Amino acid sequence: MTVHAPGPGHRPRAAVAMSPDAASAVLDPQSLAAFRRVCDLAPFPVLDDLTTARARSVLADVELLITGWGCPPLDADVLRAAPLLRAVVHTAGSVRGHVTDACWERGVEVSSAAAANALPVAEYTLGMILLSGKRVLERARDFRAARTRGNWLRTPRGVGNYHRTVGILSASLIGRRVVELLRPHDVRVLLHDPYVDEAEAAGLGVESVSLPELFARCDTVSVHTPLLPTTRGLVSRPLIDAMPADAVLINTSRGAVIDQEALTDAVLAGRIRAVLDVTDPEALPPDHPLWDCEHALITPHLAGSEGNEWRRLADLALAETTRWAAGSGFLHPVRRERLAFLA
Structure with a gap:
C-alpha cells in the first residue's frame, strides 16, 4: 500500500513516541509549542508502550509519529492499530530500532535527524x-x-x-x-x-x-x-x-x-x-x-548530541514536520534501499 503526504493547509494528527526521558531531553517547551503550531499533537504523556488501551486510542487517528530514543518497534500489529499513519519523523539518528519492514511495505515516509547529530x-x-x-x-x-x-x-x-x-x-x-x-x-x-x-x-x-x-x-x-x-x-x-x-x-x-x-x-x-x-x-x-x-x-559516549545540542535535533525534526505537513516531502528522508549502509 502506498500512502501520500498531505497538502498545504493540512494540520496532521501527530503523537510523540519515545521514552519519557528522551522527550524531556529533546523536546523542551518551546519545541513542543512549535510542533503544536504545525500539527494537532496528541496530549502527553508520550507513547512509550504501544500496546496499552490509551496508546491504541491515540494511534487510531494518528498520521504522523514524532519518534526518539526508546520508541517501541512499529511492527505490523502497531500499524494495524494506526491505519492512518503516513510518516515518521525521528528526532535521533538510526531508525533501525523502531522502523520495521511493515513500515516500508505500507509506504510510510521516514525522516531522521542523523544529519543534525x-x-x-x-x-x-x-x-x-x-x-x-x-x-x-x-x-x-x-x-x-x-x-x-x-x-x-x-x-x-x-x-x-x-x-x-x-x-x-x-x-x-x-x-x-x-x-x-x-x-x-x-x-x-x-x-x-x-x-x-x-x-x-x-x-x-x-x-x-x-x-x-x-x-x-x-x-x-x-x-x-x-x-x-x-x-x-x-x-x-x-x-x-x-x-x-x-x-x-x-x-x-x-x-x-x-x-x-x-x-x-x-x-x-x-x-x-x-x-x-x-x-x-x-x-x-x-x-x-x-x-x-x-x-x-x-569518554562516556558523549560525542553525539547532548545538553543544548538536543535542540538541534528538535529543530530539524520540526522543519521536517513542517515540510511534510505542507506537502513538500522530507529534506532528510531515510530510504529502505540505503538501510544496509546505515548504522
Missing part, C-alpha cells in the same frame, strides 16, 4: 584530532605533576599538527563532516570507503586509499563506519599492528567495529594511543586495564 560527533572528532596531535592532555597531566613547564624547545618533532596525516574510515555523514572541518587545517587527509571512487574522493579533497594503506600511513585514524554484520571487527589486529608508532586511533562509531583485545594490547604496550568514545562492551568492565592506561582516553 553528525555535527557534534564531527566537532568532537576534530577536537580530539588536534588535541592528540599536540599531546595536550598528556602534557597537561605532566605539567600538573611537575608544576613546571620544562624546556619547550626540546619538544619532540612528532608533536604537533603541521602536515599530520589523518585517516578517515568511512565517508558516512559524520566522516564527511570531519573531512569538511579538517579543510582549514594543515593536515593531509586519506579516506578508505569501498563505495567512494577516486573521482568522488578528489571532490571531497581527500586521497582514496586501501584499508591497509590507511592504517599504515596515518598518524591518526578516525573510525566512522556503522556497525553492520560486514563491519564487525573490521579494524583487526593486523591493521592495528601496522599503525605507525605513537599513532592515534579515534573511535566515535561503535566499539565492535574494532578488535577490542588487539587494541588493548597495542595501547597497553604504549605503541599507539587511543581516544575511545565507544568500546566493546560499553562500558568496559570496572577492572579493564584501559581505564588506568595513560595512553587511552575513554
Whole structure:
C-alpha cells in the first residue's frame, strides 16, 4: 500500500513516541509549542508502550509519529492499530530500532535527524584530532605533576599538527563532516570507503586509499563506519599492528567495529594511543586495564548530541514536520534501499 503526504493547509494528527526521558531531553517547551503550531499533537504523556488501551486510542487517528530514543518497534500489529499513519519523523539518528519492514511495505515516509547529530560527533572528532596531535592532555597531566613547564624547545618533532596525516574510515555523514572541518587545517587527509571512487574522493579533497594503506600511513585514524554484520571487527589486529608508532586511533562509531583485545594490547604496550568514545562492551568492565592506561582516553559516549545540542535535533525534526505537513516531502528522508549502509 502506498500512502501520500498531505497538502498545504493540512494540520496532521501527530503523537510523540519515545521514552519519557528522551522527550524531556529533546523536546523542551518551546519545541513542543512549535510542533503544536504545525500539527494537532496528541496530549502527553508520550507513547512509550504501544500496546496499552490509551496508546491504541491515540494511534487510531494518528498520521504522523514524532519518534526518539526508546520508541517501541512499529511492527505490523502497531500499524494495524494506526491505519492512518503516513510518516515518521525521528528526532535521533538510526531508525533501525523502531522502523520495521511493515513500515516500508505500507509506504510510510521516514525522516531522521542523523544529519543534525553528525555535527557534534564531527566537532568532537576534530577536537580530539588536534588535541592528540599536540599531546595536550598528556602534557597537561605532566605539567600538573611537575608544576613546571620544562624546556619547550626540546619538544619532540612528532608533536604537533603541521602536515599530520589523518585517516578517515568511512565517508558516512559524520566522516564527511570531519573531512569538511579538517579543510582549514594543515593536515593531509586519506579516506578508505569501498563505495567512494577516486573521482568522488578528489571532490571531497581527500586521497582514496586501501584499508591497509590507511592504517599504515596515518598518524591518526578516525573510525566512522556503522556497525553492520560486514563491519564487525573490521579494524583487526593486523591493521592495528601496522599503525605507525605513537599513532592515534579515534573511535566515535561503535566499539565492535574494532578488535577490542588487539587494541588493548597495542595501547597497553604504549605503541599507539587511543581516544575511545565507544568500546566493546560499553562500558568496559570496572577492572579493564584501559581505564588506568595513560595512553587511552575513554569518554562516556558523549560525542553525539547532548545538553543544548538536543535542540538541534528538535529543530530539524520540526522543519521536517513542517515540510511534510505542507506537502513538500522530507529534506532528510531515510530510504529502505540505503538501510544496509546505515548504522
